[in-house]
Amino acid sequence: MATIEEVAVSLGSEISEEYRRAVEVLGKVGLTVYEARAYIALVARGVGDAATLAQTAGIPRTSAYKVLESLSEKGYASPTGGKPILFRPKPPLEVADALKTAIQEVFEKLETLHRIVGEHGEPQLVYLLSGREKVLQKIGELLDQSTKSFILTTPQLNELRDELGKKIVHAVKRGVEVTFITQPLQRTPDGVRYIPRNNLLATEVLADGAHALMAAPGLDACGFTDNPILTAHLKQFLDMILETGATGPPT
Numbered sequence: 001m002a003t004i005e006e007v008a009v010s011l012g013s014e015i016s017e018e019y020r021r022a023v024e025v026l027g028k029v030g031l032t033v034y035e036a037r038a039y040i041a042l043v044a045r046g047v048g049d050a051a052t053l054a055q056t057a058g059i060p061r062t063s064a065y066k067v068l069e070s071l072s073e074k075g076y077a078s079p080t081g082g083k084p085i086l087f088r089p090k091p092p093l094e095v096a097d098a099l100k101t102a103i104q105e106v107f108e109k110l111e112t113l114h115r116i117v118g119e120h121g122e123p124q125l126v127y128l129l130s131g132r133e134k135v136l137q138k139i140g141e142l143l144d145q146s147t148k149s150f151i152l153t154t155p156q157l158n159e160l161r162d163e164l165g166k167k168i169v170h171a172v173k174r175g176v177e178v179t180f181i182t183q184p185l186q187r188t189p190d191g192v193r194y195i196p197r198n199n200l201l202a203t204e205v206l207a208d209g210a211h212a213l214m215a216a217p218g219l220d221a222c223g224f225t226d227n228p229i230l231t232a233h234l235k236q237f238l239d240m241i242l243e244t245g246a247t248g249p250p251t
Helices: 004-010 013-028 033-045 050-057 061-073 092-120 132-145 157-173 228-244
Strands: 077-079 086-089 127-130 149-153 177-182 193-196 203-207 211-215 221-225
Touching: 013 033, 033 050, 033 061, 033 077, 033 086, 050 061, 061 077, 061 086, 061 157, 127 132, 132 149, 132 157, 132 203, 132 211, 132 221, 157 177
Parallel strands: 149 177, 177 193
Antiparallel strands: 077 086, 127 221, 149 203, 203 211, 211 221
C-alpha cells in the first residue's frame, strides 16, 4: 500500500506541494511531523487503527499508537473503541474553528499585556528560551521552587506528566497546591487538582502567583517573567477558570 505522500507525489507537483504545505502548517499549530502526517492520513481514510495509519502516513508502526493518542489529546482525533482501537479524525473545519478560537484568546491576552505594560510605563521583563529541553527544564524549575501553588494549563499533559512526574509528586508532598487545567478525561497524579477545559492551545504556568510562563504549542519556545503586572494578569485569567472549574481527577 502506498503512503499518502507517495500518492500525492504521483498526482503531480501541485498536489505534492499541497501535502508538504499541510504538514508544515500543522507543525506551526503544535503538531509534530508524525502527528501531521497521521492526521492527514486519518482525514484521507476516514477511520483506521494504528498499524493501518502508520502505513498510510509513512510513520514507524512503533510510534503510531502514541502519535494517535497525542492527536486525540490535542483534539484532532477520537478513538472509537474495539480491538484494535480505531481512530476517527475530527472534521478539519471543526478543528480549524477550535484553533482560531484558541489562537484569538492567546493573542487577546498578549495584546492586553502589551497595553497594561504600556499604560504603566514599566519595562516588559520577559525572558525567552528556545528549545523543548530548555522549556521543560524551566517548567521543572518553577515546580521545584514553588512553595504554595503551581497552576499548569496545557493541551499536552501526557508529555509533561512523563517529564515532570517525580517533581509533581515531590511538590504535592511539600504541601504545594498543584492544579492542572487540561483536556477532559485525562489521568492526573494523586493529590493534583484537575479542571477539564477544551480547546487549549498554549501551555501556561503560574507558580506561587509570582512567576509566569507561556510556552508555544510545540513546547519549543517560551517566555517567562516575574514582572508583577504580567503575572497578575495571568493570575486573573486563571482564577476565572478555577472559579468555574470542577475539581478531582476524571473517573
